[in-house]
Amino acid sequence: MKSILKKSMSLLLVLGLTASVAVGCGSEPASQPAQESTAGSAASTEASGSTGGTKEFANKELNIAVFQGAYGRDFWDALAQKFMEQYPGTKINITANPKLGEMIKPSIVSGNPPDFIYLNDGDPSGVTKGLIKDKAIMDISDIFDSKALDKDSNIRDLILPGFLETPYCSPYDDGKIYLAPYNYGVMGLWYNKAYFDQKGYTAPKTWDEFFALNEKAKADGRALFTYQGIYPGYLEEVLIPAVYAAGGQQAVDDFTSYKEGFWKSEAAKKTLDIFSKIAGTDNALMKGTVALNHTQAQTAFMQGKSMFCVNGSWFEGEMKDAPREDGFQFGFAGVPGFNAGDPTIALVSVEQMYIPSKSKNPELAKEFMKFIYTDTAVRLNGEKAKAVMAVKGATEMVKEYITPSAYNCYKAVEDGMKPVVASLKPVANGSKINISDEIYKPFSSIMNKQMTVEEYADKLEKVYAQVRDELAKAQ
Template sequence: MGFTSEFGRRDLVKRTAAIGLISVPTMTALSACATGGGDDTKQVEKGKKSAKNPLAVNESAGLDVVIFDGGFGDEYAKAAQAEYVKAFPKTDGKIKHSATQKIQAKLAPRFNGGTPPDLIDNSGAEQMDFGTLVSKDQLTDLRELLDAPSLDDPNKKVRDTLRSGVLEMGQFEGEEVWVLYYAYTIYGVWYSKSLLAKHGWEYPQTWDEMLKLCAEAKKQGIAGWTYPGKYPYYLPFSLYPFIAKIGGRETLDAIDNLEPNAWKHDAVKAAFEAYHELQAKGYILKGTPGLDHIQSQVAWNEGKALFIPNGSWVENETKKTTPKNFDMGVGAPSSLDSGDKLPYGTIWASGGEPFIVPKNAKNPRGGMELLRIMLGTKSTQNFIQQVSSLSSLNGGTEGLRLPPGLASAQELWKKAGDNVVNPRLQDWYVTLQKEKIGVAALGEMMAGRMSPKECMAKCQKFADETAKDSAVKKYRHK
């Protein structure tokens, strides 16, 4: 793809002064040991298929579930498991549930030993690499679940109840669906509506307005931005849709496809220079490079910074420190200038909390059935109320009073319409996205230790290395 387009304000941005490191496991142990076979697996016998049991679940077999214990916690999963026991009373007392943040460390040995759980929420900083799992034939194709009747309406298949784009996120090549994303995450620039209103400020719809607001806030002793400096792969939550807005969807597609010059696009240059300007002008909260996600969110809750790039899980994750009058809101990336390819309001929204059913699980049908239950209205509404997030079920909010952040996120998503982007780098190439581009490139630039030009070169170098690595399975947009 050739990148020759020019952007009006790009040169103006040049008026600027020109996680600790988190290790993301690459599952080398799994790559070396997993054989991908399932011949020796002693799976439970199938049950009798019926209208109430369309997946032919063994009605007395146990179920082994592992949930990532992050911003959403695990209570929503426990509630769904209780519904599973109601549907299959003979499983009472046979549901093994565990929650952890150490997904890779806890589960790689189980995959290697051929005894993985039946259902896994493969999320967090230590999530297992999906590309490796798929290429090593470690996952169950979920199309049987997707083609089963939905819990609420037997005349509708599960696949027909999902939000747009969710099913495709679980595909890597071909028609198989290996991952089902349960949450539906709205990414963007999060802020306190009450704090802006207190000072008579409005959310900036252009980058010039953003810089002007940050300058005014600085005079008031308030930083413009903060972010998890220890885990700077949060920055793309607002930076990637900013790049797409400037240069069009094809810019992100080229990045996802590991194309040779993807990170040299004018839109990437403009976006990097804009974000670097925040750092160069002192609009980033002092000490941010040393903050983790919780510390940065607490500082934001305390009004020390106006904006933070994040996903819609942030409302639940910060509920203990968010003041009652905070009135959380989320904004779309500001427009760079009139040359932007996509309109203001363009956002990144996509499935979150990726669930997988291992191929060598003892009770894979039970794992799929629990997912079917979770995608019913009752479990979805419980999830929404408990964790302030939408689910991948297209609906479920009817009759619910949404908290401020989630109400703002849903409004933002509705206004975006078709202008929703979904970068795939974070699920196709986990290590590249988090450890390399996120920490070693963007983190260094935003800490003031690397120029935008150097950051672009570093990102391209990392992408090229991944593209040439024969051990890494490659994926492309269709």
């Protein structure tokens, strides 16, 4: 899964060169074996779209650690080479591993961390979350307030709106940036565009319109909705946007910060009513959904057994070999609002890069991070990783390298679909609460009509109270 779990959201994102690097999405399986290697000094001074060639650094050696996953390693290989060409004499040592967190944990504990790390806070090792909790990540606000290397604007102004202000990048509510956004994923409801066009249907803009399509779906021999049953965390792609639609950013903040009374709020009630209605309405949920894995549910959707399915911008690439109904075309609907005129919403997830506080070479690490936001790097990332960075205009820059459906959903966000970025705040150190499981696993019981949404809200209020209590005691 690529959700904020993803996916969330979601996801989501391996040498002939002397530089050896790897990149990926924390929730996807790695495609290559682990590697640790050294990038030699670059001899060429050919321009690469940056203006850093005249800068000098006292320490020209940089130690980088990057998660090795589904995006492959080619981007980091090529980026390291271009950086060294632009900054003659620099040397980049790169550690890359599918289990990067476990690999670098000893060096972090011993006070000798890498200078630059690409590892999401959702990584199972807990390394990034631990560094956030320990406030052991460097304030990098100055990077975003500095001029871009290849254009006359601050780097902050290059980033898509709403990203830098979230807990993904600013985890302490102090107005400072500690983690930099890298690739992002777009999540929401998907439909078969060819089928909709043939029937004259339009993607729903409100939840009333969504449920009104149920009768049409039933008449056409398909259910209204399915999801990745045994992975109910995918439902965050509906839940979080619905919370935003019902209560705005404040409601999302209350959800992610475990505010007392959130699950009894009007925003939560309106949101949970969606799931209650899906579970309780004939034909709304595809039969057998709760027992399906993600591939099975997604295939059933593509075969015309369901009108809608939740997923993210990686959907087409992930299912490129799956069977489907004739003429199937991926269509991205986002997530509806509650009222006419409300914006359509997309859940957005973002991958994180950062510089540990104990970095031995923060100056060069910051320059390398700035280099990642050049147009050259954005295009290179599209070419090599088939991914889109959280940068304005990135979708057009990489259009030729990504699938048509990915382009359409990224473009929808850049063109005005409301992106919602949400990240649950870390629970207390040592807590046994898996907050994601507590929130999403019970949806299986709701969909099976074994739990009411009222019972769910009561349960989650108690879980949130326990989280708040543990956090208070940890201070």
